[in-house]
Amino acid sequence: MSGADTKNFYRGGMMDLTDYRLEAAQLDDSWDQFVDSSPQGTLFCQQVFLSALTGCFRPFYVLKKNEPKAAVLLMETSDARTDLHELVIHSGPMLAGPDPQQNRAQALSEEFRVLSFIAAELPEKFSAIALSTHPDLPDLRPFLWHNYGSDGPKYDCDLRYTAYLDITGADAAGPLNDNPVYKLANKSRRQEIRYAAKAGVTTVEEVDLGLFESFYEAVFERQGLTPEPTTKEVSGTMAALADAGLLRMFVSRTASGQPGSIAVFGLDARRAYYLYGANDPALRDGHTGTAVLWDAFCALAKDVREVDLEGVNSPMRGYFKLSFGAELRLYHHVRLGC
Structure with missing residues (x-):
């Protein structure tokens, strides 16, 4: 035109x-x-x-x-x-x-x-x-x-997917089986949440950029790849958001205190965004991957109603995020001349 x-x-x-x-x-x-x-x-x-x-x-x-x-x-x-x-x-x-x-x-x-x-x-x-x-x-x-x-x-409009989770009530006191957000998850995710609690996994909110960077780079190194996006850019966004009071970082540890998983969220006026996740490759079966998100939802629910799990565009990642009971949402990459 x-x-x-x-x-x-x-x-x-x-x-x-x-x-x-x-x-x-x-x-x-x-x-x-x-x-x-x-x-x-x-x-x-x-x-x-x-x-x-x-x-x-x-x-x-x-x-x-x-x-x-x-x-x-x-x-x-x-x-x-x-x-x-x-x-x-x-x-x-x-x-x-x-x-x-x-x-x-x-x-x-x-x-x-x-x-x-x-x-x-x-x-x-x-x-x-x-x-x-x-x-x-x-x-x-x-x-x-x-x-x-x-x-x-x-224009080419390429379909993409993300997932929104309403975490209202995740922080409610009382039995886990009565928790409204817990009840949204599928059977295997609910089991993982219980297994993590039984195994003594604990989660704390702390900003530890060095620990995240070590996990992030280890994941790529294990696959023989160079981190992409770069560690510098990912860490830079976290530092900037932390300085502005818009970052929430959670670290889950095994019963022995060994950190296993990290979940990083950014905030705006409407919701929280699950920006980055990283795990210790040696502890992939330690239940910390599920625990860090579940415990983060419980903590975030005090201040936030909704979490954008930010991307479900690959099979394993999509299954994991949607297993918490999130709602599938569509968006598009719109291109012309690319």
Whole structure:
């Protein structure tokens, strides 16, 4: 779709986009406030997280006249090309919060216009485009219909999965069998939780970046691989989040006190995100892998209602996370020219 088409998307002016424009933004407090207010905004687009990553990040607002209607975060590589950063799970589009003056039909029409503008305008600025949407962005029609009925380049929308777990009541006192979150898990996961308790596994909340780094690198070394993402970037995000008070790290130990598993969570205004996990390869059968997540849920439930288990895109990882009773959620990698 040409730049001219962005001004008159449908024939006869059925959808006038002349009031919209794309404007470069800064990763500052105003950006963070917009991300916080957007239903699709997450920790991954906040400046505290991005500041620890290697990459040329290009934030943009979509303005209608002078009012921000959406935001997108791109990572520019070279020659006006963009790509996804492995640690930035969701990058947009992020829509402005709901307008109380609009009914449902009006809100959906406005969202469609904004997304149509983004789909048409980004190719005017970049030769390759890569975005990772949020589960709460269900309408991808403007991307799917880009250059509809013509031979022009089309967006590819690759389906991805994550899982949300409602942990309300995980911290409730009383018998384990009455715990509402425990009852969500499948039979084998409930058994593992009981086995861990019986084996004397304990979990403490502590930020020990050195211990995490040693586990993280050991997992890759065992497979003869170089850590990817790099230890420096992963550790850098944890340090930045810890300094901002947005990190929760849990360490599970065997009855003898030997650390076996670590689970790391980041926080934003809506939920906790299971960012990273690492285990001592020598203790893979010690029940600490299940215990560290279960005990983390119980601790997080005092402050957080929902946990994004952040990715169930491989068989074993997907089974493990979903076995806690999480709800499957869909999102997409949206690419053009990549």
